[in-house]
Amino acid sequence: MPGDADAAKRAERATADDAAAAEAAVDAAERGAAAPPWTKTGGDETSAVHVGDLRFLDPASPDFDLRDHIQQVKSLVNSLGYTRSQIDVTWSDLTVAVPGESEDQVPEISTFATNTEQCLGKPLSLVHKVQALAGRAGALCGIRKPSGGELPPDRLILKGLTGYARSGELTLIIGPPGSGCSTLCNVLSGQTRHYKAVRGDVRFNGTKLGDQLPSSLGLVAVGEADLHFPTLTVDQTIELATTLRTQLPEGHELRGQLIELRKTVTECVLGIHHVRNTLVGDELVRGVSGGERRRVTIAEMLSTVGRFLVLDAYSKGLDAATSLDIIKSLRIAARELGSTIIATQYQISKEIYEQFDNVVVLRESECIYFGPIGEACAYFQGLNFRVPVRRTVPDLLSTLADDPVTFPEDADEAARTPQSVEELSEAYHQSQAFAECRQLVSEGMVRPPPAPAHQSEDARAFMARQYLVSWPTQFRLVFKREWRGEKQRP
Missing domain, CATH: 3.40.50.300 (P-loop containing nucleotide triphosphate hydrolases)
Structure with missing residues (x-):
């Protein structure tokens, strides 16, 4: 019947379309395996521009490897010109001293509230502290010695x-x-x-x-x-x-x-x-x-x-x-x-x-x-x-x-x-x-920072910045943090 013939033709065309789609998928997979996902080929050269995404580095995958992940991301960042330098640290004849008196060894974190409480609740103690500080300052300036004698030596x-x-x-x-x-x-x-x-x-x-x-x-x-x-x-x-x-x-x-x-x-x-x-x-x-x-x-x-x-x-x-x-x-x-x-x-x-x-x-x-x-x-x-x-x-x-x-x-x-x-x-x-x-x-173990030839002026200026994000972005992120914290407070 005519209806059955049309249905058979539609099924045949669908089968052909499925086969073509499968072949195209295989070709795309082969192309993806041949080139890194952040490169696109055009003309006679390969441009280091990512046109896909980074989902292939899914940490939930059983084949995920941290070393391979770091190498892939490092290659991506370097290909874009954002190469960072390395740091060697040296210290020589390092000596650190703190005051000899135990009361000065641990710094106090003071606020307006704590200062007010100390002033109102312990006036005599505050006066004694001021007198002690004045005595030490006078001893350092050669005016007089504190009542206990010489200042104790610093502790290393x-x-x-x-x-x-x-x-x-x-x-x-x-x-x-x-x-x-x-x-x-x-x-x-x-x-x-x-x-x-x-x-x-x-x-x-x-x-x-x-x-x-x-x-x-x-x-x-x-x-x-x-x-x-x-x-x-x-x-x-x-x-x-x-x-x-x-x-x-x-x-x-x-x-x-x-x-x-x-x-x-x-x-x-x-x-x-x-x-x-x-x-x-x-x-x-x-x-x-x-x-x-x-x-x-x-x-x-x-x-x-x-x-x-x-x-x-x-x-x-x-x-x-x-x-x-x-x-x-x-x-x-x-x-x-x-x-x-x-x-x-x-x-x-x-x-x-x-x-x-x-x-x-x-x-x-x-x-x-x-x-x-x-x-x-x-x-x-x-x-x-x-x-x-x-x-x-x-x-x-x-x-x-x-x-x-x-x-x-x-x-x-x-x-x-x-x-x-x-x-x-x-x-x-x-x-x-x-x-x-x-x-x-x-x-000194000085290692000069690498300066790749492909690093652009914008990339060089960005890597030399003190902060990697702008001031408005910092303000927005901090404001968002405070808003989230208050909203989620139990």
Whole structure:
């Protein structure tokens, strides 16, 4: 019948169309595999312009690999001309002093409300404080001495430290509380305003900077405390940090995709993607757990892709497996992006220890070893120390950094073994390890920033900016953060 014949012809045409569509899909897939997704070919040359998207780097895929992801994104950014330089950090004869009196060792954070309360509630105490300050000022000016006699001498919390941190490497600082680990991190990250005196030399790529480090340095410092806006979600917190430090200019067609991709990858790598819509919280606002909050802090740091990362007690509140995963991710970032990473820790496992390149051992504000992690054991064995049975090299370093130290049982060996911190420090400063360290620091280890030939004037000007986003954008993002925080407040 005529109707059946027409239906057969329509079915035949549909089959042909399906076959043509399938063939076109195969051709498109082959073309996509032959060229990177951010390139388009036209004429005789390939233009480094992304015409697709970045969904092929989905972190939820079982084939996702962090190293491959970083290489792909780095290739994308470099192809657009936004190549960043690397940073080598050196410190020489670094000494830090604080006032000798205990009442001046811990700075107070004052506000108008606290000052008013002190003035109205404790007038006599305020008068006494003013008198004490006047007495100290007079003593410093030679007018008179305070009632207690001479001013107490300054207390040194770092004593003549020398070392370096190279780009692409991880440097570990081992030491018990009070040994100066946090102080060294603060000084290297430019947080010196609470110290009475900082003497020595700190240089970045051979250049000595002032007390206020520029934002263009790419420094990201993480302290022991997890400071966040408690009424923001995990996703909103990481999104803000990523948006402010994404290495593409505003208005670029890939900027939004790169921000979303970097945020998602960071959340998945640190295992907080499942709580992305949960408030960060604090002591008063219910939110994520303490360990998850610590991971949010590290995720906020990683999402900025800084050139110089300083982590003080990064594994606080984290289990050993999570700490190992984080340090492995940091190692990949250092190797692929050329980041300079410094982290502090007191007790550390062998697996985590082996992820680092160099180690600094501090004891009572003095350095008793600095050098490659593979040479630390041999160095201390040369001083007649032995790794205890069923213990590891990190255990030995933690023991040496603390007090008391376990000495050899043999009396003759014990007599030849440095026992006090002064003897350990003197032995190190007379060693070949210190001589090599001093030579590298004196050379400066300057690595000039790369200047690719294809980098445009706009890209060069953007990479030299102090802030990667404009002032109106900063204002909009901060206003949005405050509005979200108030709206989501329980």
